[in-house]
Amino acid sequence: MDLLPPDLFSPYDEHTQPQVPIEHYANTVTRNPRRAPFRRPVTRTELTGPLDLTGKLRPGDINLSVVDGKPAQGQLIWVSGRILDEDGRGVPGAIVEMWQANAAGRYFNPLDQRDAPLDPNFIGNGRCQADAEGRYGFFSIKPGAYPVPNSNRWWRPPHIHFSILGPSSLSRLVTQMYFPGEPLNAHDLLILSIADREAQQRLISQPVPTQEVDGEWLAFQHDMVVRGRHATPPL
């Protein structure tokens, strides 16, 4: 039996993880257990996971910036990078799901009732499968910032939500990607819920020099590490 020893999946350093509850975010109060989680031995259920989810979660169009041939409002962006494991190796075939607000900071969702314009040419949801090296990419528009209701004017900086399903139960990550140089980043209560500065930085994408990008896209590079000591924090 040559299964990996459980110690390879040692608990995360708490300083690299968001600490709850978060002020003005009521769901972090009511939905997180009081009791500390129990440490369990790691067996096959945790070491394995679905190798191919494309039957269940079908990859779709990676260009979110156009609907029925009509361009969305906003700055065109190309967001790409690699999905990496705890040793920095690409995670081939990982499913990458993303969703974001439009350029005015509003989600295409009937439940987002904020008084900001909807863009009929922007839905803002995408799903793709990482290639053999773990690479993924989406064409989109830069999301706008939005205020959190009843929060004493906490504004969410522009961000993109990501959900990643790798080939083991332990390589499951839901997180958010931020943009470099945004003034609101320094005040975001989600970023600030993580004590470790280096872990905070893992949430912020890198600008790609404009000379290196063909076409009229601003490009951002963002690698996400699904587990291990250098894991991208979950958000």
Place this chain on the structure above:
Amino acid sequence: MSALPNAPLVPLGWHTLGPFFPRSFFSPGDNDLTRLSPDAEATAQGQSCIIHGRVLQEGGGPCVNAVLEAWQADAQGFFRHPADPSHARADAGFVGWGRAWTDAEGTYDFRTIIPGGYTDASGPRAPHINLGILGSGIMRRLVTTLYFPAFAAANAVDPVLSVLPEALRPRLVLKPDGEHDGTPAFRFDILLRGEPHEETPFFLD
């Protein structure tokens, strides 16, 4: 929670804060593990069953738009994954993964097959289903494990269930809940936060 008469119409936190997955990410049938894809015929070998229940937050209110992801062995206790030494024998008609989401009442359901047990370095694992729970406000995925009441002897020596204090172990055992169109049904309610004797036990991921 009732709104004040003069309260402005504002979205609640879960409307604007992630993760709230777009509805279009779900297809009917994603929660059916007996099929290889939502529109395929059921091909999994073994005894089918239905697992359903509610996800509740502190105070007993529904946890709306929670995402639940199940992962389990096939009816023989095999996983189609190289980390399982027996993976070559795994059921080709079974993926072992499914996703469900809760509605406005916090209700969810899965259709699946009763998994087999297996033995590895840490001992004999009773038949079980690993469940991950994601939702707005749950920054770190919550994980728990479901056990079947019919395997009491195996449950008693399961190395993961045994990690819990004895009084909490029944909390992770499914409750028989009759039949649904001839398929045995089980109930599993999840309380994310509550008094110690009520709160669902979770494991360190």
